[in-house]
Amino acid sequence: MPKFYFTYGSEGHPFYGGWTEVEAPDFESACSVFQVYHPNKIEPLLNCCTVYTEENFKRTTMYGPAGNFGYRCHETITLRRELLNN
Numbered sequence: 001m002p003k004f005y006f007t008y009g010s011e012g013h014p015f016y017g018g019w020t021e022v023e024a025p026d027f028e029s030a031c032s033v034f035q036v037y038h039p040n041k042i043e044p045l046l047n048c049c050t051v052y053t054e055e056n057f058k059r060t061t062m063y064g065p066a067g068n069f070g071y072r073c074h075e076t077i078t079l080r081r082e083l084l085n086n
Helices: 027-037
Strands: 003-007 019-023 051-053 073-078
Touching: 003 027, 019 027, 027 051, 027 073
Parallel strands: 019 073
Antiparallel strands: 003 019, 003 051
16 A cells, blocks of 8 residues: 655644654545544644655655654554455
8 A cells, every 4th residue: 555654844743853654545545544633723734744655755865864853753544444244
């Protein structure tokens, strides 16, 4: 399942620096599940700095050992559906 990276700044977000990884089938689903845990403070803006696809995030300096403001991943949120045979 694709990963999306929700990055944080130096103030006003759920965490200082670093990011949240969200595993979801697509960008829209990732944003929706992120908002369940971190509701928008101002509509329609997400409560983070920027959202990256995994491919684009790996191209940033944040992906390196220094992280984002010295922090790395704070949490992982996974959107999962499990079908049961009845």
